[in-house]
Amino acid sequence: MTRVLVVDDDPVQLRLTAEVANRAGFKPLTATGGEQALSILREDRNIGAMILDLVMPDLDGMGVMDAMRREGLTTPVIIQTANASLETVISAMRNGAADYFVKPVAPERLIISLRNAMKLDALEAAIRSERARKAGTFAVSDMIAKAPAMARVLALCGKAGKSTIPVLIEGETGVGKELIARIIQGSGDRAGKPFVTVNCGAIPPNLVESVLFGHKKGAFTGAVADQPGKFAEAHNGTLFLDEVGELPLDTQVKLLRALQEGEIEPVGASKPERVNVRVISATNRRLLNLAKTGEFREDLYYRLNVFPIYVPPLRERMEDVAELVAMFIARFSAEAGKRVLGISPAALDLLMAYDWPGNVRQLENAVYRAIVLTDGAFLESVDFPQIVAQSAGRDSAIRAIEQVPVPSAPTHIDTAPARQRAATEQPSAPDRFLDTSGEVAALAEIERAAIVFAIAHHGGRMSRVARALKIGRSTLYRKLHEYGLAEELINDAA
Template identity: 65%
Template sequence: MHKVLIVDDDPIQCRLTSETVSKAGFDPIAVESGHEAMTVLRRTAGIGAMILDLVMPDMDGMAVLEAMKREGIVIPVIVQTAQSSLDTVVSAMRLGASDFFVKPVAPERITISLRNAMKMGTLETTLRAERDKRAGTFGFTHIIGTSAAVGRAIALGKKAATSTIPVLIEGESGTGKEVLARAIQGSGDRAGKPFITVNCGAIPPNLVESILFGHVKGAFTGAVANAPGKFREAHNGTLFLDEVGELPPETQVKLLRALQEGEIEPVGASKPVKVNVRVISATNRRLLNLAKEGHFREDLYYRLNVFPIYMPPLRDRREDIPALVEHFIARFAAEEGRRVSAIDAGALEMLTSHDWPGNIRQLENAIFRAVVLAETTTLRPADFPQILAAVRGPETARSEAAQTAAPAAPIHIDNAPPLPRLADINPASIPDRFLDKDGNLLPLAEIEKDLIAFAIDFNAGRMAQVARQLGIGRSTLYRKLKEYGLDGSEGSNVA
């Protein structure tokens, strides 16, 4: 549940606003001065928005907005005041206010403004994280999660950021190891410098050495130009070696020398090259076990494992799932242009109870699919059919899907009935429009009469269209109507 900070020196107004916020599904925190508000903002995590009164003694609302801007506290602020002045509105908006209303205000207006502010705040956080990631200033504040398990990893990461010590991040696939590595780099002295990522498990063995350390022109067939390699691309910055346990043994030897001596030897080069690179490595398997089995060099393991950090799986930090879900909904709804804005309690409970073997990456993809295919603005359990089947069983998933207003589903290939064979069809059971009940051919006049009657009914009495479709003139059509006794000309639309 999001926390909403309410700042108003009027105790009655403060209490009324708190009740409105509580009924809207948020957790209100009420204070009666600007100084108290700043203290709460500095010490309390998880505040999603603030309702701020502008006119207060000592520290007024404008001073609070200025202090927030000065200290880099970024949350949506809804300003309220009893004085409606255009200059006041403009000043508040320039200082970062997201909405403005004049007292007294209807509870519905507060609720709508709060929900819009929460949505905007989540989207702004996402965009700011992407900008910081590109700029190399991605920090620990961008990591979503307040659980104790991820808190330990963040605390260790902050300590690692203050030095150039080699860091080894272990954890299952999809737990956010690269996100933690970016936060370590963005919070240290190398912030803003290159952050180069190498997936060691995705490089062909014969190209690993060239990609990491580079090569000179003519070093091997196809080397038509010099290539710097990832180490030189990351000079003065950080090199992130993902799935480092997949490196071949011959490359492990050269990596060990690069870490110890701070120099690399490009393929085909006559002398080594000095590099200033901080290495952060990650693996989804225990490197110690690989070293004991002889698949990874022990000396390299001890060189990489100077400062180990463990990223917990999502099943060990379930309390972080609601915040992650909200983040992904806001992000994908904006990217895909969808009007999805929330998730109902049943669906959120289902996602929280799932074990997520693919961790955050699997959750992200599940939300992406649900946002794209959702028929309503609120995600429901039926929008997660695979998770619903895994958590509550396939029967529940089918019943939930049946209750969802959606186009008729096609017949599954396993349940498609066979087409009838000609031998199974009784010709006598098929009526013929050219035969009477005794099997004799109908007269031409009867067939023509039935065709004209059908055409009139099909075209809703529009005689000009009937004549065009039958390929006859309108005078001929009226003559035949009179001849066959069809009362189609009276009351018809002859346009």
């Protein structure tokens, strides 16, 4: 639940504003002065928004916003005051207020202001994160990773950033391994220096060496000029080798030399060149298993795996889903030009209950698709049809698997019993021309049954029964007396 800080020296107004926020689904925190509000903001940087009164005895609202700007506190501020002068409004907005209203305010207006402020905060956070990523100063605070499962990962990132030790990042696809690499770069001496990414699995095998180490003019057909490789581009910076397990074996030998000697030899060069590069590698497969099978050089594995970091999948850090969704909504709704304020509790519960095999990348794409689909102000469960279908399908599959009997011990192929098949043939209905003993019934019994059926079918209207049986009415009445049906009809009529 998103926390909202309400600051007001009037206890009645403080209680009313907090109650409005509480009924809107937020968790209100209260402060009766500016100094107390700053203390709360310093201790908890994850507060969604602050409703701030301008006039307070110890430190007024303008003073609080000045202190927030000096200390780098980015919590969105909504100003409320009893004074509605234009000068006050302009001063508050210049100090960074997200919105402004005069007391008393309608609850609907306050709720809309809170939601808009949080959406703006999420969008600003996404913009700050993107700017830091491009500037090479990406830090822990720029990544959404508040889940306990990520605490050790971030701690290891801080330690790895203080040295040039080779780092191997392992994790499933889509968990954010490149962001972890950028945190390591941004928290060390190479912050702001080049960060070059190479997807080793996307380079054709015959071009891997040229892409990594470069080539000289005339080294091969089509080499019309000198071309620096990725190692040269990352000089004095960081080289991120994504999916390093996909490198061909012959290229792995040259990569090992580059890591050990700190020098590369471009294709067609007569002598090696010195490079100063911090190498961070990543893989979505266990390199140790690849080394055991011979698909990856064992000596290169030990060279890369000096400082391993395992990034847990999203299903093990579901505490981050709500904040990730809020950030994606703010970003994609701005890109799509839609006014999407958030996600409904039911839709969020749906996303929280899903396993996300594609991890954060799949969540990002699902929210992007929902933004395009929705026409409302909040994302609903119907905006995630694929997640709904996959969740229902997976549950059905799990139930079906649980119902399959599992043998208690292995069964040899020679002693395996035949599988019992369920009977699919329905038992046949008794033939109407056979009696109870299975013999052909007498003609009189068959005729009597036909007359009884015709009478029931036509509701006892004898003229219709006679026409249907292709006999006269006198013949019909005679047969009724002959088979004892006339008395039954009289009794039924009575």
